[in-house]
Amino acid sequence: MMKTSMSKVDPRDAKLVMAHFYVAFIALFIGGFAGLLQVLVRTGKVELPFGIDYYQVLTVHGVLLGLILTTFFIIGFQFAAVSKTAGTLSDKLRVTGWVGFILMTIGTAMAAAMVLLKEASVLFTFYAPLQAHPIFYIGLTLVVVGSWCASGSMLTHYVKWRKANPGKNSPLLTYMVVINTLLWVIASLGVAATVLGQLLPWSLGLVDTVDVLISRTLFWYFGHPLVYFWLLPAYMCWYVVIPKVLNTPVFSDSLARMSFILFLIFSVPVGFHHQLLEPGIDPAWKFLQVILTFLVVVPSLMTAFSLFGTFETYGRSKGATGLFGWFKKLPWGDARFLVPFIGMVAFIPAGASGMVNASNQLNQVVHNSIWVTGHFHLTLATSVVLTYFGISYWLVPHLTGRVLTKKMNNLAIIQAGLWAIGMAFMSGAMHAAGLLGAPRRSSFSTYGNSEQALEWIPYQYAQAIGGSILFIGIILVVYIFINLAFFAPKGDQEFPVGETSEHAEKTPAVFENWKLWLGVMVVLILFAYTIPFVDMIQNAPPGSPGYKLW
Numbered sequence: 001m002m003k004t005s006m007s008k009v010d011p012r013d014a015k016l017v018m019a020h021f022y023v024a025f026i027a028l029f030i031g032g033f034a035g036l037l038q039v040l041v042r043t044g045k046v047e048l049p050f051g052i053d054y055y056q057v058l059t060v061h062g063v064l065l066g067l068i069l070t071t072f073f074i075i076g077f078q079f080a081a082v083s084k085t086a087g088t089l090s091d092k093l094r095v096t097g098w099v100g101f102i103l104m105t106i107g108t109a110m111a112a113a114m115v116l117l118k119e120a121s122v123l124f125t126f127y128a129p130l131q132a133h134p135i136f137y138i139g140l141t142l143v144v145v146g147s148w149c150a151s152g153s154m155l156t157h158y159v160k161w162r163k164a165n166p167g168k169n170s171p172l173l174t175y176m177v178v179i180n181t182l183l184w185v186i187a188s189l190g191v192a193a194t195v196l197g198q199l200l201p202w203s204l205g206l207v208d209t210v211d212v213l214i215s216r217t218l219f220w221y222f223g224h225p226l227v228y229f230w231l232l233p234a235y236m237c238w239y240v241v242i243p244k245v246l247n248t249p250v251f252s253d254s255l256a257r258m259s260f261i262l263f264l265i266f267s268v269p270v271g272f273h274h275q276l277l278e279p280g281i282d283p284a285w286k287f288l289q290v291i292l293t294f295l296v297v298v299p300s301l302m303t304a305f306s307l308f309g310t311f312e313t314y315g316r317s318k319g320a321t322g323l324f325g326w327f328k329k330l331p332w333g334d335a336r337f338l339v340p341f342i343g344m345v346a347f348i349p350a351g352a353s354g355m356v357n358a359s360n361q362l363n364q365v366v367h368n369s370i371w372v373t374g375h376f377h378l379t380l381a382t383s384v385v386l387t388y389f390g391i392s393y394w395l396v397p398h399l400t401g402r403v404l405t406k407k408m409n410n411l412a413i414i415q416a417g418l419w420a421i422g423m424a425f426m427s428g429a430m431h432a433a434g435l436l437g438a439p440r441r442s443s444f445s446t447y448g449n450s451e452q453a454l455e456w457i458p459y460q461y462a463q464a465i466g467g468s469i470l471f472i473g474i475i476l477v478v479y480i481f482i483n484l485a486f487f488a489p490k491g492d493q494e495f496p497v498g499e500t501s502e503h504a505e506k507t508p509a510v511f512e513n514w515k516l517w518l519g520v521m522v523v524l525i526l527f528a529y530t531i532p533f534v535d536m537i538q539n540a541p542p543g544s545p546g547y548k549l550w
Contacts, residue, residue: 062124107142371434426466
């Protein structure tokens, strides 16, 4: 049986984790407020005050929630996970983590300042030919470099654990952190390349042009694995934390590791499915990456199988009978379970709409429509973010030496219910409006009273209703966070880490053969991108290095 240390996270490591969480929840509140303004403006009944621009608000919402909230929360959670399961960080590695945090925070402040000054209304994807102030790009670079410092600290801690425990499998939670960290480092090389090699020199006036197709391709080399970087911490909770909350064994250590390996291998060489309607990329290579995209469905189905196995094991242990008798036995009154469970359920329609997006044919119906935004809000803003909330409800008091009280537990359940209702309104309306052709990144004001725009009006109001409910949910979760961090009663809150059954088969050592798995990943990336990149460079328009931007 895999034994997991039951000690608390070291207070020195806890301070590092909480520092990341403070930034993450500040980003949640500001970015959420910007999202509320967006859906209100879309109704045509609200105008932004003080000369604030719609696309300025859209950029604040996308960057703070899509990049800052997620990156800070994930790195904080992963530091807590490795400290808990692989032992306290060394002083040197903890200092490296703090250096990473400081760089990320400075970078966030620089990028945010440029957005607020209307010098960087370039949206979450910051596509050329939209151009931002150089300080915006430098800020994003510091966020990435800071994340690499944190990643180096966690990976080095894992290597030290392996050297101290030869022949042993690493703790499952630490192993999952390593996979997600490797995924982030490899994927973020793409965005670093386009920012440092193209957008920053262009913004500084050092070059007159950039190759738009290459910049977009490098972004989506990063952009789709970014989705799995967000998702895998939620999977860590589902695979390892939820079984402990249910007081039942991890369904299968080997299956969990295999699913994470598959995500690592298949998540990067799939970016072309975001570029299916773009010229300049051979359709054969687009089709190849569509196939690779659908292979990612396999580890998701493995996860669903594991989760249902865990739920049924728990239910049977409580005396459940019949095909679905276990469902009634689940601890519906425990926010540590219920909040992530709602996220799991949301992942079913989220995955379905994602398969539409990835399809070579169906994508042409919804491409660049608000359907895509609806999908995004089911995956990141529901499945992922609700699970993050569920994690914070026990992790924050664990780190601060407090407890999750019954009052906060009940308030967390109310918050999750509001989130589910609000997202049903907003994401559902986005999907429906997208099928009617409503554009993705528009306030709709440019469409006036055209017949087509009039069809979208009911869905715009539904989005506004949903967004308002969601912002109430954000206020609640921020209130709960502040309570658990500073005001909840002192005590010991469990960091739930599941264990495998003592009767489980030994996990094969091949899962930690990094030369094999990283080698397979590199081969797939080179196969999927080398020839298309050569084509893009050889067939670039006159005036290389790229397209004229005017």
